[in-house]
Amino acid sequence: MGHTHLMTRAWRMAVLLGATAALAACEDGQGFDFLKKKDTAETDTAELVASADGETIEREVEAPEVFQANEDGLWDGRPSLGGVWVAYPGVKDPERVVIRNLTNDKTVIGALFRRERDNPGPKLQLSSDAAQTLGLVAGQPTKMSVVALRTEQVPVAQPAAVSELEGTESLPAPDAIEAQSLDPIDQARAALDKPAPEATPVAKPTPVAAAPVRQSSSLSKPYIQIGIFSVKDNADNTATSLRGIGIVPEVKQGSSQGKNFWRVVVGPSGSSSERATLLKKVKGLGFNDAYFVTN
Known part of the structure; x- marks a missing residue:
């Protein structure tokens, strides 16, 4: 029993001495390099330019x-x-x-x-x-x-460099850090005696339902455009009338020269025969000006 107690005390002293040496190394500027702040301004600027490079609208x-x-x-x-x-x-x-x-x-x-x-x-x-x-x-x-x-x-304008984004006003200096003398032996002993915190249970992520996959098509113009409308209600009413006879349309909003418009399209069709049958059905409803479009 006494032998075990002596071994435990010897182990604790070894840990304390190791902690003391580590703290002394920090005071000499050695070790714990991960605490030093890295200069990331140049890296951030490069990432901003690279992220915009090649993007178009x-x-x-x-x-x-x-x-x-x-x-x-x-x-x-x-x-x-x-x-x-x-x-x-x-x-x-x-x-x-x-x-x-x-x-x-x-x-x-x-x-x-x-x-x-x-x-x-x-x-x-x-x-x-x-x-x-x-x-x-x-x-x-x-x-x-x-x-x-x-x-x-049209190419997307690249963001300005970090040096250009910064104004002439300098950032306020950080608050001074008060230096305190610490007893490395006491600090190490307190760390050893402190009980380990209980692990916090991690909540399981809620499964997300996968979005439905749209039908793929090899046609260059797999959609049929029913019409273009300057009033959204007119486009919605047309789409509703199509749904009532079993055709599933989609209302797509667009804009050009400051003007909004809404297109009613159906598709995509998987084959030329399917597209032709759908166009015949659409024209039979009176939409004689329906035509094939890319999207």
């Missing part, structure tokens, strides 16, 4: 080389489906366009289609939604401008 610009028309437009006064659109003879493929009423400078984003037949009067034929948004009077020709839109990639 999309914006829409006018593309008159694709399509442009500056002439009278007409709304015949009849209601039409498909939201905001304009039709013009000779158009090859549907386009997204910006439509302007040059008499009052009102604009709207819509779709451009090929006019099926040439009737007497202005070549530009507008839908009822487009006419109401632009302030057209039924049966009255109005000077219009229609320009195609294209999406371009």
